[in-house]
Amino acid sequence: MKKLVGLLIIALLLVPGVSMAQDVVLEFQQWWEPELPEGSFRAILDDFEAANPGIRVETISGPYLTTKDQIIASAATGTMADVVGLDGAWVNVLWKQGALHSLSQAMEDAMYDDSELAAQIQLAGETYMIPIANFIYPVFVNLDMLAAAGIDPPSTRAEFSAAAVALTDPDNNVYGWAQPLSLEQPNGIQNDTMSWVWASGGSMLDDMGQPNLVDNELLASTMAYIKSLHDAGVVAPGAFAMKENEKVEEFVNERVAMIINTLAHFTLIRERNPDLNFDITALPAAEGYDGPRGLPYASWGIGISSNTEHKAEAWKLIDYLTSVEGNTKLTSIANAFPGNVNATPDFIQTDPLFITAFEIFQEGFLANEFTGLPAAEELMRQFDEPFQFYLEGEMELEEFLEIAQEEWEDIFS
Amino acid sequence: MDSASQSQVADPTNIAWEQRKRRLLPYAYLSPTLILLAALTVVPIATVFLYSLVDNVIVNPNPPVFVGLENYEEVLTHRKFRGALSNTMYFSLVSVAAHFVIGLSFALLLNSRLLGANVKAVFRVIYILPWVFTASIIAILWRLLMNPHGVINFVLLELGLVEELQEFLSDRRLALNAVTFINIWSGYPFYLVSFLAGLQGIPDDLYEAGRVDGGNAWQLFLNITLPQLKPIIISLALLDFIWTIHQFTLIWMTTGGGPMRSTEVLSTYTYKAAFSSHEYSIASTIAMVILVMCTFVAVFYVRSQRMVDE
Numbered sequence: 001m002k003k004l005v006g007l008l009i010i011a012l013l014l015v016p017g018v019s020m021a022q023d024v025v026l027e028f029q030q031w032w033e034p035e036l037p038e039g040s041f042r043a044i045l046d047d048f049e050a051a052n053p054g055i056r057v058e059t060i061s062g063p064y065l066t067t068k069d070q071i072i073a074s075a076a077t078g079t080m081a082d083v084v085g086l087d088g089a090w091v092n093v094l095w096k097q098g099a100l101h102s103l104s105q106a107m108e109d110a111m112y113d114d115s116e117l118a119a120q121i122q123l124a125g126e127t128y129m130i131p132i133a134n135f136i137y138p139v140f141v142n143l144d145m146l147a148a149a150g151i152d153p154p155s156t157r158a159e160f161s162a163a164a165v166a167l168t169d170p171d172n173n174v175y176g177w178a179q180p181l182s183l184e185q186p187n188g189i190q191n192d193t194m195s196w197v198w199a200s201g202g203s204m205l206d207d208m209g210q211p212n213l214v215d216n217e218l219l220a221s222t223m224a225y226i227k228s229l230h231d232a233g234v235v236a237p238g239a240f241a242m243k244e245n246e247k248v249e250e251f252v253n254e255r256v257a258m259i260i261n262t263l264a265h266f267t268l269i270r271e272r273n274p275d276l277n278f279d280i281t282a283l284p285a286a287e288g289y290d291g292p293r294g295l296p297y298a299s300w301g302i303g304i305s306s307n308t309e310h311k312a313e314a315w316k317l318i319d320y321l322t323s324v325e326g327n328t329k330l331t332s333i334a335n336a337f338p339g340n341v342n343a344t345p346d347f348i349q350t351d352p353l354f355i356t357a358f359e360i361f362q363e364g365f366l367a368n369e370f371t372g373l374p375a376a377e378e379l380m381r382q383f384d385e386p387f388q389f390y391l392e393g394e395m396e397l398e399e400f401l402e403i404a405q406e407e408w409e410d411i412f413s
Numbered sequence: 414m415d416s417a418s419q420s421q422v423a424d425p426t427n428i429a430w431e432q433r434k435r436r437l438l439p440y441a442y443l444s445p446t447l448i449l450l451a452a453l454t455v456v457p458i459a460t461v462f463l464y465s466l467v468d469n470v471i472v473n474p475n476p477p478v479f480v481g482l483e484n485y486e487e488v489l490t491h492r493k494f495r496g497a498l499s500n501t502m503y504f505s506l507v508s509v510a511a512h513f514v515i516g517l518s519f520a521l522l523l524n525s526r527l528l529g530a531n532v533k534a535v536f537r538v539i540y541i542l543p544w545v546f547t548a549s550i551i552a553i554l555w556r557l558l559m560n561p562h563g564v565i566n567f568v569l570l571e572l573g574l575v576e577e578l579q580e581f582l583s584d585r586r587l588a589l590n591a592v593t594f595i596n597i598w599s600g601y602p603f604y605l606v607s608f609l610a611g612l613q614g615i616p617d618d619l620y621e622a623g624r625v626d627g628g629n630a631w632q633l634f635l636n637i638t639l640p641q642l643k644p645i646i647i648s649l650a651l652l653d654f655i656w657t658i659h660q661f662t663l664i665w666m667t668t669g670g671g672p673m674r675s676t677e678v679l680s681t682y683t684y685k686a687a688f689s690s691h692e693y694s695i696a697s698t699i700a701m702v703i704l705v706m707c708t709f710v711a712v713f714y715v716r717s718q719r720m721v722d723e
Contacts, residue, residue: 093691096474183670184671239583240671241583375689378690
């Protein structure tokens with residue numbers, strides 16, 4: 001009897017061990033969890049685990065920059081997590097290292113229908129990143145300041161210039177627009193500079209996806225337009241050292257009337273200045289352009305490590321996060337636009353500003369040509385440097401674009 | 414002595430082993446330090462040196478190709494490197510000189526007999542405060558102060574010293590001096606503390622003898638204070654020069670090397686090559702150039718220390 005009891009106890013002790021041994025544990029490294037309400041991301045993963053017995057997800061979470069450094073370093077040593085959160089700016093360098101598994105292959109293996117995906121980031125014809133949450137960058141306008149000046153939110157470049165001039169009051173430290181061009185965080189080139197080109201249906205690349213900065217009429221006229229704003233003194237001072245968060249602070253403190261900004265800052269702006277009366281509008285387009293407007297955006301993308309032994313399970317996780325159910329949950333808590341065209345986050349039905357944003361989103365198209373480019377951040381920086389010389393009047397437009405083109409070609413080659 | 418013992422002692426194999434052991438014993442004692450040195454210094458430096466001799470590493474899945482000194486040629490002839498080198502020299506030399514002057518001046522003030530002990534204690538705390546902050550806090554603090562809408566602009570405008578807002582960190586003509594000023598502010602307390610300790614160690618007899626010989630305050634300073642502080646001055650200046658060449662956080666967080674590369678220094682240039690362009694071989698090459706520069710200074714430092722010891 002004693003022997004029987006002993007064996008029973010041993011068997012009971014082994015059961016969880018055997019069960020654990022059978023579970024596939026997926027490591028999922030991303031920067032999203034710290035940016036979401038505590039426990040909310042884990043709850044989504046718990047739902048996934050409940051729907052997929054035998055797969056457990058362990059999160060490796062950290063701030064954006066730490067995550068970026070760790071993912072690039074782990075890719076170099078072949079120790080990247082099974083599933084990784086990706087920014088479009090890193091995809092190329094990871095792809096070059098052969099660190100990412102082809103999601104086209106994963107979809108084919110799983111016989112997945114990709115028609116519901118809003119976007120796929122492809123390199124050499126294969127998908128390596130799927131954006132699952134998108135944060136668009138419309139123009140935020142201070143309605144009280146506009147009303148005081150008797151102006152409507154601008155829709156064209158000419159209207160924007162006129163509004164910026166009317167709203168600028170240097171004696172009271174108030175300016176029409178803020179353009180962050182810090183070289184430490186050169187994303188102002190993507191969000192606050194090149195976005196003007198995309199909003200008018202332009203491009204910084206040619207048909208082959210190569211740099212096309214020289215002899216690009218729309219791009220050149222856009223840069224000249226931005227310079228005219230600087231020359232008119234309607235841009236907040238300190239632009240060359242300004243960072244994105246400082247631009248938002250200027251808007252929150254009502255020292256700047258209009259900024260191009262991410263929807264992700266809605267909550268922050270409302271918390272910092274609950275009395276701020278603001279709205280959003282699409283980025284102004286060049287006169288005469290009536291096509292759909294490109295919307296700059298940032299994404300939370302997702303990919304699979306080429307070294308993982310659990311590619312099928314990793315795909316199941318991506319499948320869940322891009323499904324209507326999973327994507328709706330994630331984008332609802334992230335205040336982001338969905339990566340699944342049929343997902344409808346809660347906030348879209350409840351918040352009037354998000355309703356406007358969703359209309360802008362539906363009328364335009366996601367445009368961020370830096371996504372997937374080699375050393376995207378460095379491309380922005382290499383554009384930023386001569387751009388500053390041009391804005392200062394120390395370089396002609398053609399020379400600035402030729403230098404930027406040359407620098408970009410170096411990086412592309 | 415029995416025969417067994419005799420044969421053991423006389424055994425030539427044992428003698429050779431004993432001799433070898435005696436020769437190796439000092440190395441065994443040194444081995445923990447040598448292993449640590451190799452792991453923490455020699456291996457990383459050797460790796461970076463090897464990286465500097467190949468086309469690209471880390472992010473390149475193909476085996477790296479040996480390119481000899483091509484990377485050095487590319488780096489040393491690049492206009493951006495020369496610009497960064499020039500800015501680094503200006504930033505470092507002005508910082509070291511200002512640290513010396515301010516540190517010594519404050520140390521002399523705090524060493525004065527004219528001040529009471531309590532007053533000295535209060536000023537010691539005030540003067541040493543910049544040293545307490547980390548580089549990132551200092552960067553944030555001065556970004557706010559030097560903001561076009563910040564306190565400094567407000568004061569300058571109110572006093573009528575300037576007619577329009579000054580963009581200290583985003584104006585090409587001001588930015589390098591602005592970051593150098595911030596670095597001077599953050600670094601002088603180290604000099605102050607060291608000089609104060611040095612001043613307190615100078616015997617009063619020397620000053621009394623100087624006064625008996627008719628020396629005035631300036632002559633006493635030139636002929637007694639400075640020569641007595643000379644070993645500290647040399648050590649501090651050399652160490653500070655090396656540290657300032659490496660300064661990264663402060664510049665990165667205030668200007669990022671801009672505007673228009675006006676504050677680009679070797680550390681920010683290296684960082685961009687490595688973590689923005691992912692050109693780790695080029696970054697390793699710049700790192701080796703900085704290492705050679707610092708080694709020259711370090712040799713002077715070691716020599717000066719030897720002279721002090723002798």
